Amino acid sequence: MRAMVLTTPGIPLELQELPMPKAGPGQVLIKVDACAVCRTDLHVVDGELQEPKLPLIPGHEIVGSVVEIGPGVDNSLLGTRVGVPWLGYTCGRCRYCLSNRENLCDHALFTGYQIDGGYAEYTVADHRFCFPLPAGYPDVQAAPLLCAGLIGYRSLVMAFTSPDLLSETAGRLGIYGFGAAAHIVAQVARHRGIRIFAITRAGDSKAQQFARSLGAEWAGGADETPPVPLDAAIIFAPAGELVPAALRALAKGGVLVCGGIHMSDIPAFPYDILWGERIVRSVANLTRRDGTEFLALAPQIPVKTQVHLYPLEDANRALADLREGRLEGAAVLTTTPDGISRKRK
Ligand SMILES: [Zn+2]
Ligand SMILES: [Zn+2]
Numbered sequence: 035m036r037a038m039v040l041t042t043p044g045i046p047l048e049l050q051e052l053p054m055p056k057a058g059p060g061q062v063l064i065k066v067d068a069c070a071v072c073r074t075d076l077h078v079v080d081g082e083l084q085e086p087k088l089p090l091i092p093g094h095e096i097v098g099s100v101v102e103i104g105p106g107v108d109n110s111l112l113g114t115r116v117g118v119p120w121l122g123y124t125c126g127r128c129r130y131c132l133s134n135r136e137n138l139c140d141h142a143l144f145t146g147y148q149i150d151g152g153y154a155e156y157t158v159a160d161h162r163f164c165f166p167l168p169a170g171y172p173d174v175q176a177a178p179l180l181c182a183g184l185i186g187y188r189s190l191v192m193a194f195t196s197p198d199l200l201s202e203t204a205g206r207l208g209i210y211g212f213g214a215a216a217h218i219v220a221q222v223a224r225h226r227g228i229r230i231f232a233i234t235r236a237g238d239s240k241a242q243q244f245a246r247s248l249g250a251e252w253a254g255g256a257d258e259t260p261p262v263p264l265d266a267a268i269i270f271a272p273a274g275e276l277v278p279a280a281l282r283a284l285a286k287g288g289v290l291v292c293g294g295i296h297m298s299d300i301p302a303f304p305y306d307i308l309w310g311e312r313i314v315r316s317v318a319n320l321t322r323r324d325g326t327e328f329l330a331l332a333p334q335i336p337v338k339t340q341v342h343l344y345p346l347e348d349a350n351r352a353l354a355d356l357r358e359g360r361l362e363g364a365a366v367l368t369t370t371p372d373g374i375s376r377k378r379k
Contacts, residue, residue, distance in 0.1 A: 036369075037154035038349040040090045043081030046350045047092070047153065055150070055158045057104035062111055062161045064118065069152030070095035070177035070341075071352045071365040073213065073272070074120070077296040078147055079353060087148050092349075093367070094120040094145040095180040096152030096159075097173045107161045115173075116164040117329075119180045121320050122149040123160055137188075137319035144319070153349050155369050165325050168333040178214050178339045178364035179332055184320045186219035186268075187328040189293040192317050193266035194228070199289070205229060208264040208283055210256070211271030212245045213356075214364035215293060218337055219268065224249040225335045231260040233276075235359060244362040259283060268293050277314065278303035286310035293317050341366045 035054055038047040057063040075092045077083045096118035100111050124131050124139040131139050145151045145159070167176050193207065194200055207223050209216045210233045220230050232245030236255035245253040252261055256279065263285035269276050270293045277300045280290050290313065308314070331337075340363030344352040352365040 035155040036346060037091050038346060040079055040086065040092055041088065043079065043086070047079065047353075049347050052154070054156055057102050057107070057158050059105045060107060060160055060162070061104040061158045062100045062107055062116070062164065063102035063104075064096065064098040064116065064157050064159060064164075065101045066096055066098040066152050066155055066157055066369055067173040068097045068177040068369075069093040069367045070180065070182065070214070071349070071356055071367060072120075072181045073270075073356065074181070074295050075146065076353055076357055077272070082296045083147070085148065090147070091150040091152070091154050091157070092146040093152030093154070094118070094122075094147070095177045095182070096145070096157060097167065097177045097180070098152075098157070101156075103161070104158075111161060115167055116159075117167045117176060117180045118145055118152065118157065118159045118164055119184060119320060119325060120144050120146070121322070122163055134321070134323070137321045137324075142319070153346065153367060155346070163322065165322075165329055168329055170333050170336070174341050174343060174366045174368055175339045177366050178218065178341065179329065179337070182214035182364055183218045183332060183337065183339075184324055184328055185293055185317065186215040187222060187331070188320055188324050189215070189268045189291045189317045190219050190222055192315060193268055193289050193291045195289065196287075199265045199287075200226065200228070204265045206231065206262060206265045206285075208233060208260055208267035208280060209245070209250075210267060210269040210276050210280055211273075212241045212253075213270060213359075215270050216268075217244070217248055217340060217363050220245065220248040220250060221335055221337045222331070231262075231264060233258075233260070238359065241359070241362065264288055267291070269297075270294055272297045274298040274300040277301075278307060281307040281312060281314065284312050286312070289313045289315070291315055291317055339364060343368050
């Protein structure tokens with residue numbers, strides 16, 4: 035099979051012809067139809083995340099169909115369409131797993147990081163960590179739901195843990211970095227009646243226009259301040275200097291969620307801007323419950339994903355476009371020429 039392989043962090047992925055993987059006990063073999071490209075993939079490829087297995091096939095927003103089942107897997111999964119997310123394995127025994135926090139499992143393994151992922155024609159996955167996908171979504175449109183969507187959803191839930199923040203007088207959300215996750219979370223937030231304020235790179239009028247098209251009532255650059263104090267903010271951009279900036283934009287009692295897996299150092303800031311019961315927290319990974327909840331919710335809203343398609347062997351170009359902020363929405367790799375032609379129609 036063809037696969038895009040990371041041999042050494044810091045250099046481009048290499049197109050390789052590899053033997054077909056086999057489904058082991060508890061696993062399924064999946065023919066990959068689409069795999070979205072996540073900012074986390076960039077952090078892995080660029081060497082900012084330190085624990086990848088090498089060589090590695092990246093990719094953790096996988097949509098495909100089950101073509102073979104390993105020992106111990108129910109026959110009924112054969113032929114079904116599934117989604118494979120970032121969370122690829124948890125131990126089920128540690129104190130985090132036993133308290134409904136499997137996203138923090140001490141022994142977790144992640145797809146496209148410690149387990150080969152979806153930048154390939156085939157992949158294997160633990161069937162317990164595969165999701166059935168809502169029927170209305172074509173493969174390429176469903177792929178970004180699996181991380182951009184899931185992490186965005188978890189971040190939004192964490193940002194509004196207090197129901198008081200969803201009252202008529204509160205409910206203002208700042209979104210810092212308007213990429214794939216933001217474009218999905220904005221739709222979920224609007225659906226809940228939350229007002230959106232989008233903060234992009236300074237001068238990025240295209241991203242600001244994109245944010246407004248998804249319901250942001252204000253969009254500006256990181257050099258500007260949102261016009262009203264925010265009740266919550268989510269930072270998707272990997273820039274630590276946004277933490278004090280977002281804290282300064284938060285109202286008292288506001289929650290700031292850092293949604294990315296990697297961020298540059300956060301500069302020192304005065305206690306003043308945290309005072310007033312403001313909260314700063316990160317969101318790490320996902321639980322399977324997040325996945326089930328979000329994948330049931332998405333078609334009800336309905337969340338629409340904007341995708342840019344690339345053939346599998348153009349993964350490096352997709353990563354470069356993401357790195358340089360050259361696309362609105364999500365980049366998606368597809369293994370079928372069909373996926374590309376559907377887009378061009
Ligand atoms: Zn565990
Ligand atoms: Zn991701």
